[in-house]
Amino acid sequence: MTFRFQLHHTDAETGARRGTFTTPHGPVETPGFMPVGTQGTVKGLTIDHVASTGAHMILGNTYHLGLRPGHQTVRALGGLHAMSGWEGPILTDSGGFQVFSLKGINKISEHSVVFRSHIDGALIDLTPEHSIEIQESLGSDVAMVLDHVVALPAERGEVQQAMERSIRWAKRCLEYASRDDQAKFAIVQGGLDVDLRVQCARELAAMDFEGYAVGGLSVGETPDEMYRITAATTPELPAEKPRYLMGVGRPIDLLESVVRGIDLFDCVMPTRNGRNGFAFTDSGPIKIRNAKHKTDTSPLDESCDCLTCTRHSRGYLRHLFIAGEMLGPTLLSLHNLTYYQKVMRGAREAIQENRLAEFIATKKSQWGIT
Amino acid sequence: MTFRFQLHHTDAETGARRGTFTTPHGPVETPGFMPVGTQGTVKGLTIDHVASTGAHMILGNTYHLGLRPGHQTVRALGGLHAMSGWEGPILTDSGGFQVFSLKGINKISEHSVVFRSHIDGALIDLTPEHSIEIQESLGSDVAMVLDHVVALPAERGEVQQAMERSIRWAKRCLEYASRDDQAKFAIVQGGLDVDLRVQCARELAAMDFEGYAVGGLSVGETPDEMYRITAATTPELPAEKPRYLMGVGRPIDLLESVVRGIDLFDCVMPTRNGRNGFAFTDSGPIKIRNAKHKTDTSPLDESCDCLTCTRHSRGYLRHLFIAGEMLGPTLLSLHNLTYYQKVMRGAREAIQENRLAEFIATKKSQWGIT
Ligand SMILES: [Zn+2]
Ligand SMILES: [Zn+2]
Numbered sequence: 001m002t003f004r005f006q007l008h009h010t011d012a013e014t015g016a017r018r019g020t021f022t023t024p025h026g027p028v029e030t031p032g033f034m035p036v037g038t039q040g041t042v043k044g045l046t047i048d049h050v051a052s053t054g055a056h057m058i059l060g061n062t063y064h065l066g067l068r069p070g071h072q073t074v075r076a077l078g079g080l081h082a083m084s085g086w087e088g089p090i091l092t093d094s095g096g097f098q099v100f101s102l103k104g105i106n107k108i109s110e111h112s113v114v115f116r117s118h119i120d121g122a123l124i125d126l127t128p129e130h131s132i133e134i135q136e137s138l139g140s141d142v143a144m145v146l147d148h149v150v151a152l153p154a155e156r157g158e159v160q161q162a163m164e165r166s167i168r169w170a171k172r173c174l175e176y177a178s179r180d181d182q183a184k185f186a187i188v189q190g191g192l193d194v195d196l197r198v199q200c201a202r203e204l205a206a207m208d209f210e211g212y213a214v215g216g217l218s219v220g221e222t223p224d225e226m227y228r229i230t231a232a233t234t235p236e237l238p239a240e241k242p243r244y245l246m247g248v249g250r251p252i253d254l255l256e257s258v259v260r261g262i263d264l265f266d267c268v269m270p271t272r273n274g275r276n277g278f279a280f281t282d283s284g285p286i287k288i289r290n291a292k293h294k295t296d297t298s299p300l301d302e303s304c305d306c307l308t309c310t311r312h313s314r315g316y317l318r319h320l321f322i323a324g325e326m327l328g329p330t331l332l333s334l335h336n337l338t339y340y341q342k343v344m345r346g347a348r349e350a351i352q353e354n355r356l357a358e359f360i361a362t363k364k365s366q367w368g369i370t
Numbered sequence: 371m372t373f374r375f376q377l378h379h380t381d382a383e384t385g386a387r388r389g390t391f392t393t394p395h396g397p398v399e400t401p402g403f404m405p406v407g408t409q410g411t412v413k414g415l416t417i418d419h420v421a422s423t424g425a426h427m428i429l430g431n432t433y434h435l436g437l438r439p440g441h442q443t444v445r446a447l448g449g450l451h452a453m454s455g456w457e458g459p460i461l462t463d464s465g466g467f468q469v470f471s472l473k474g475i476n477k478i479s480e481h482s483v484v485f486r487s488h489i490d491g492a493l494i495d496l497t498p499e500h501s502i503e504i505q506e507s508l509g510s511d512v513a514m515v516l517d518h519v520v521a522l523p524a525e526r527g528e529v530q531q532a533m534e535r536s537i538r539w540a541k542r543c544l545e546y547a548s549r550d551d552q553a554k555f556a557i558v559q560g561g562l563d564v565d566l567r568v569q570c571a572r573e574l575a576a577m578d579f580e581g582y583a584v585g586g587l588s589v590g591e592t593p594d595e596m597y598r599i600t601a602a603t604t605p606e607l608p609a610e611k612p613r614y615l616m617g618v619g620r621p622i623d624l625l626e627s628v629v630r631g632i633d634l635f636d637c638v639m640p641t642r643n644g645r646n647g648f649a650f651t652d653s654g655p656i657k658i659r660n661a662k663h664k665t666d667t668s669p670l671d672e673s674c675d676c677l678t679c680t681r682h683s684r685g686y687l688r689h690l691f692i693a694g695e696m697l698g699p700t701l702l703s704l705h706n707l708t709y710y711q712k713v714m715r716g717a718r719e720a721i722q723e724n725r726l727a728e729f730i731a732t733k734k735s736q737w738g739i740t
Binding site for chain 2: 078
């Protein structure tokens with residue numbers, strides 16, 4: 001079997017899962033975090049840097065890569081693995097989130113979504129089948145189905161219609177897909193309505209996907225709402241398949257969602273915040289531009305073994321940001337991604353030893369969360 | 371002796387020199403090229419990247435670092451080596467070139483040059499002594515004297531006055547300097563006037579500097595004028611001291627200047643051109659944005675063993691530039707610096723075997739220079 005998800009252990013107290021998701025390009029230990037490489041590169045980092053953070057699987061984006069350089073070009077360059085040089089597993093998002101988040105939506109029908117390219121304004125007609133066609137050209141290990149995402153808050157009727165369309169589109173994706181070496185993951189929609197979420201999860205669970213995602217969250221709702229929807233959705237998903245919470249989030253969100261049965265995450269936060277001079281550490285968040293770091297010779301995080309923390313001081317990092325040097329964003333992104341991986345590694349070890357709740361309590365204390 | 375310059379061999383045909391300049395932070399093989407790290411970082415590269423290019427000594431800038439983060443801050447962070455993490459030799463430019471290139475010049479006197487900071491407009495009074503004071507705080511292995519650089523073309527009288535002032539300022543720098551672990555290099559001025567250059571070289575050669583630079587070139591004159599002035603100046607400099615041609619240049623300029631007796635170089639060209647999508651290769655220059663590279667799976671340079679060339683295709687590099695990704699400038703800068711080091715290494719080997727002229731002829735043929 002090309003894809004396999006082995007559940008090694010379930011935390012006795014919380015029910016959090018420790019597993020391994022095996023792909024054609026290697027294993028992904030879960031719970032796991034995927035760095036985002038939207039355009040075929042994790043912003044500012046070489047592939048050696050990304051590997052050094054401990055990441056197993058990275059994420060690419062169908063919407064962005066389909067527009068530029070175009071899926072035929074990626075295919076001509078040998079697929080996304082050969083093109084980017086990343087030899088590990090890759091998951092590609094379907095483009096649904098990007099298309100429905102843009103202002104350029106032109107027309108949504110049962111057939112497709114028509115939108116304007118953010119690059120050149122061209123009209124693009126994206127069907128579920130075309131999203132899979134692009135992802136098959138990209139050659140990712142995991143393809144996501146095209147989903148209809150609605151902005152929240154929204155009328156229940158609108159959320160329901162988009163959810164039901166997402167189910168039909170998921171089925172079309174599954175029927176169209178032709179690559180055995182590419183797993184298909186469905187995406188549960190339904191806004192903040194538990195009944196819709198449950199209905200969507202059950203209908204998708206009845207189809208033969210290799211994994212299931214919870215989508216349409218982290219779009220402005222409170223963390224508690226997100227946790228509530230996640231907790232209501234995961235019990236409806238097949239226990240023997242990996243579960244992926246899309247676009248989430250802060251380190252605490254990852255841990256709270258692991259407790260609610262999630263195995264995989266992706267988020268731009270560690271890289272985007274890194275580029276903006278914001279670092280995650282075991283002593284809580286750090287704004288590196290702050291004047292108090294000016295002559296500080298200590299590293300960002302004493303306990304971190306990334307290149308940033310082993311080679312450079314807070315004072316130097318502050319200087320790089322104040323002087324507008326590219327190396328600042330690179331070094332903070334590298335640290336933040338390393339930190340996220342360390343938190344996930346800690347969670348995996350804690351689950352294995354039935355002490356995840358204690359681990360989370362310690363982290364909350366370190367991060368100043370009460 | 372803290373500093374030592376050993377001449378290993380002189381090319382029988384051209385007279386080019388092969389040597390080793392020893393500093394407190396290690397040896398610099400000559401002829402050698404120094405990557406420019408103006409603000410305490412070679413733009414877009416980690417220190418591991420810089421080391422991987424084969425660079426021995428890097429350059430920092432007194433003007434930029436003196437303004438931001440300020441020399442007291444650099445000192446508080448342990449000096450430029452500790453601050454940047456670069457453990458090899460560092461040379462710092464005096465700030466003369468930057469101050470006299472800016473529009474913000476306020477007043478030049480025998481005492482000092484008063485200029486406006488490009489950062490906040492503050493008036494700064496820079497004396498030769500203060501330039502050395504800053505460089506002593508930075509703790510570079512080599513400090514450059516403060517020189518008076520005139521924009522060319524200029525009246526002979528103006529060039530002569532600036533040259534004579536540069537000699538007096540060089541003397542003041544030497545008298546003020548107090549660190550035994552920091553070499554002082556004088557800078558020969560005199561514009562495009564051979565008589566002034568010779569006079570300046572002789573007067574500086576009579577003082578006890580550890581090395582000599584040729585400054586005020588690569589400011590718009592033709593390559594042939596630059597070669598002519600270099601050729602007329604180097605015979606007047608002490609043979610047993612290293613000679614540094616400041617701010618030069620294209621790979622061919624480096625080789626033509628090695629023939630004329632130069633040992634050290636620095637230039638922003640490999641990094642600046644790299645950021646702009648321009649690569650130096652053994653097949654001549656490459657503009658990576660060109661559409662012809664779109665689906666090209668070959669590396670920038672078949673014979674290069676840098677991370678860029680061993681991991682990535684021209685097609686991917688083009689994509690990074692077209693998509694505006696930071697990784698593009700990083701990867702092309704890394705390649706270009708590796709390429710410059712390879713050209714210098716080739717020149718050193720060729721000198722050792724008395725075949726520099728042949729080596730240069732081969733390179734000119736590869737680069738399409740007739
Ligand atoms: Zn770190
Ligand atoms: Zn290369």
